[in-house]
Amino acid sequence: MKKNAENAEEFFCKECDFRCCKMSNWTTHKLTRKHQNRTNLNEKMPKNATANFSCKKCNKAYKARNSLWYHESKCNVTDVDRLLTDNQRLLSDNVELRNFIIEQSKLTAELVNKALESSKNTNIVNSNNNTINNNKFNINLFLNEQCKDAFNFTEFVKNIEISYQDLENNAQLGFVQGISKIFMDNLKQLSINERPIHCTDVKRETMYIKDEDKWTKEVDDSKLQKAIQTVSYKSMGKLMEWKQENPEYQDADSEFSKRCIDIQRQSLAGSERNIYYPKVIHVLAKETMVDK
Template structure:
C-alpha cells in the first residue's frame, strides 16, 4: 500500500458474534452499525494514518510484517485467503480517495491554524500593552507608580498618605504649644471678630509648616472630614470635633495671655474711657460669645479644613 490513492480496507473479524475494527478498537454485534462506523471521519483518518506508520498487515488473518515483500509472499500461502479458515466472515471495501482524506486533514489544519492566529493576535496585544507601559515605568519609581494608579482610579488611600508621607507630622497639642502669638493677634480679634481672628492664628501656624508636617488634614471638603494626629497616631476626627475644639480653647487662652502685654505697653499712661472701651472690645472678641460658642467653633473648624484639604490628584 503506497499512497492515500489506494483503497483502504476495513476488516471485520467475527469474535463471538461481534464485528471488530482493529484500526479503531471498535466492536459491534450489528453489521449495519459497523458499516456506519467505517464511514465515520474517525475511522477514515485512523485508517489513512495507520497505513502510513504501522507495520504491513494481512487483511485476511491480521498477521503483520515489517516490509511489503514479506506480506506479498504471505498472501500467496495465506489459508484464510484460500478458504481454509472461516474466521473472516465479511470484508467491507471502502473507496477512499486522497482528496477525501486530505479534506478531513485540512479541516483540522484550518482549526489549528485559526487557534494559532488567535494566539498570535493576543500576543501582539499584550506586547503593545507592555510597550505602552515601559515609558511610565522608566519615568517613575514604584511608589509614584502605585500612587498614580490609585489616583487615576479615584482610590486615594488617606491612611497610606498619613502613615507614610505624614508620619513625621507634629501632634496637634505640640503644634498649639509652638504657636508664637503677638499683641497684634488680639487687635485682629477686635478688628475681624472672634471667628476670623482665631481662624487667622490657626491657619498662619499651619501655613508656616511643610504640608507633611501639619497635624491636621482634610479628606472631604464638603463634609469637613478631618484627620488629626495626637499621641503620635493619626485618627479620624469624631463628629463632635473634640480635638479641634480643645485646640481652639488652648489658642484662645494663649491669646488672652497677651492682654498683659497690651496693657503694659504704656504703663505710665492713664487708661481713659476710650482706651478702656477699646480693651474691653478686644477682650470680648478674644473670648468669644458663650451663647454662640458651638456655632463659632464650627466656623473656625470649617475655615481650617479648607486650608488643609488634601489635593488627591497632585499629592505624591
Template sequence: MTNENAPKRAESYSCEYCDYVCSKSYDWYRHVSTRKHKILTNTNKNASKRVKKYDCICGKTYKHASSLCNHRKKCKYDENNISINSTMNSTIDSTIDSTDKSKCMNSIVENEDISYKEMFLELMKKNSEITNIMIEQHKTIQTMVPNINKSKTTTNNTTNNNFNINIFLNEQCKDALNMTEFIESIQLSVEDLTNIGELGQTKGMSNILIDKLNSLDIFKRPIHCSDIKKETIYIKDQDKWSEDTGQKPKLKHALDEIVKKSMYAIPCITEDPDTIVKTMSEVLKDPREDKKIISRIVKGICL
C-alpha cells in the first residue's frame, strides 16, 4: 500500500560535459541544442584526433613549431655543457652559408620532428609585418611633423601676442580710467537718445559707448579689444586689467548702467511724448540684443 502511494521518481538527464542535470526531456533537448553543449562535445571529439607535437630536449611539448621556436630562445637546459640558447643565437647570427646553417640546426635538434621550413616561413611573415608597421609609422611621423611645427608657430604667436597686450595694458595704459568711473562720466545728449529711438537698440546703444570711448585718449580708455574674430576684450576695473571672458559679464554690466542713465535722462531732455515712448521702448527692449551690441563695440574699439 505504501509503495502504491509513493510519488514516482522523476527521470533524470545528466550532461557530464557541461555539468548539467535536469528532469524534463524538454529541458534536456533544449540543452543539447545550446551553443555551449555543442562546443564542449565537439572539443572532446576533436581532442581524440592525433595532434602533431613538437618536443624540446628539456622535456616540454608544443603544438606549433613557432611556439617551440620561441621557447628555444628562452630555454636554459644544458646538455653536454652546451647552452641551447647560446648555440641557437650564434647559429642564427653567424655569416656561414646556408648549407652550414642547415647542418648546425640539424645537430641541435637531432631526432626531433620539427618543420624548420614552417618555422622559417613564420619568422619571415613576422619580419614582413614588422617592416610594414615601421613603414606606416614613418609615414605617420612625416605627416605629423609639419602639423607639430605649425602648432608650435601658432603657440609662439599666441604667447607673443598675450605678452605684447599685457605690456601695452600694464605699462602704457596704467593710468586708464576704471570702467565704473568711465560710465559715471558719460553725459547723454538729445542726439544720443534720439538715435536709440531711430536707429534701434543695437546701433543706438553701441554708438553711445563707441563715441564716448573714442573721445578719450587711447591710453585712458577702460576697455580694449585685441582680436575682433575671437572678441577678446580687456577691461580695467578696480585699478586692474583683466580679460572679460565667456559671456562678457563686465561689458554687459556697463550696458546695464547705460540703460539706467538713458531711462533717467529721457524725460529731462525731451517733453515730446512720441519721442519718449519710442526711445523708451528701444531702451527697455527685452531681450536686449547684447551679442549684436558687443560685436559692434568690438569692431569700433579694436586696436
C-alpha cells in the first residue's frame, strides 16, 4: 500500500496487477474469486518449488501457474521471432557444411595428385609378368582367371548407399569400425570372385584392386583413402537429408539433435585422418584376405 503526492492511499495487488485509491474498492477486490484463487495458489506453492510452468512463446519458466498466466498476457515473443531463430540455425548449418565441403575438396585434390604421381610406378598384374607365388598359390592366376568378372572398384564405391542404420552404427561404433562395416556389408553382397579388392598379406597390407578392367597392386593406398573419404562424404550427405526430414532437429535440445551431433563426429575423420584411415585399411585387409 502506497501514498501519492496528495497523501491519498494507493492500494496495489501484485498477484492481480490491480490498483485503486479507495478502501471500499480494495475490499471489494479482495473478495473477488480472481484474487482469492491467485493468493490461495501462491500460499500453497512451497518456497523451494521448481519452475514447472513454461511460456510456449519464449520458454521462460515459472513456479506458479498464475505467474505464467500474467507473463503470457504481456509476452511479446511471436512465431516470427522463433522462425527467425530457426532460420539462423539453418544458415549456421549451411555455412558449416560449405566449409566442410571446401576442406574435403582440397583433400580430394591432394589424393588425385598423389595417384597421378604413383601411377607411373604401378605394378600391373597380368599373365606374362609379376607372377607372385606364396606357398604355391598363384595370385596372378586367381585374379585374372577366377576373378576376371569382378566389379571395378570405382563402380563399387559409387554404388554404396548409406542407410539411417549405417549412421547409427557410426555413432555407436566410431569412425573406424563404422566406416569399415559399411564397406564390408556391401562387399558381402558379392561373391568372392565378384569383389574388386583382395588381400594376400595382412601384416604388410598387400592389397590388389580391380579398376578400369584391370587388377593392380595398391602401392600407396591412394585408391583406398579416396574410397574411405567418399563413404565419409556420403554419410554426411545422408545425415543432412535425415535432418531435413525430421522436425525434431528444429529443437536444439531434442534427443534427435544430440544424436545428430554424435553421428557427425563419428562420420568424419577430421584432424585424425592420418590415424583413422590406415586403421580402416587394416580392417579391410583382414576381411578381404584370400583363402589360399
